[in-house]
Amino acid sequence: MTNNYKFFKHKDCEYYPCHKVKNDEKFNCLFCYCPLYFLEQCGGNGKFVDGIKDCSACTIPHSENGYDYVVNKIKEVNQTKRK
Template sequence: MSENYKFFSNKKCEFFPCHKVDDTENFNCLFCYCPLYALGEKCGGNYRYSKKGIKDCTLCLLPHKRENYDYIINKFNEIVDIVRKK
């Protein structure tokens, strides 16, 4: 199986790439807005908090790496738990 569903790169997007990277050929746009943001410190990415307490993910490439698709999908149960509590 080719697993093409795990990767999408939109090179025509006016924001491409949205992070500084050396390898634009493997920049994954599938998770343009990171579904792990809501997990806060449990997301597993490279983030920091601003002085105002806002999560800043500008240095994080976790959702944009081809090989991290399965990691993100496996975190969906944690996201569902957050939504279920509200």
């Protein structure tokens, strides 16, 4: 089984890459908008500016292992809410 569902690159996007990275060959566009944005403690290095979360310095969802990180974080949050 392949892991193709975990990685997507959209080089034709006018914003590609939307973050400064060392190697854009491993830049993952799957989570163009981070599903963890709603979490105050998402594990990334976002910051709050005038009450708005600024994730422009975070590349976790765009990293090679971003899919696994995001899915595991969602599972973690769901487990916490069930207790």
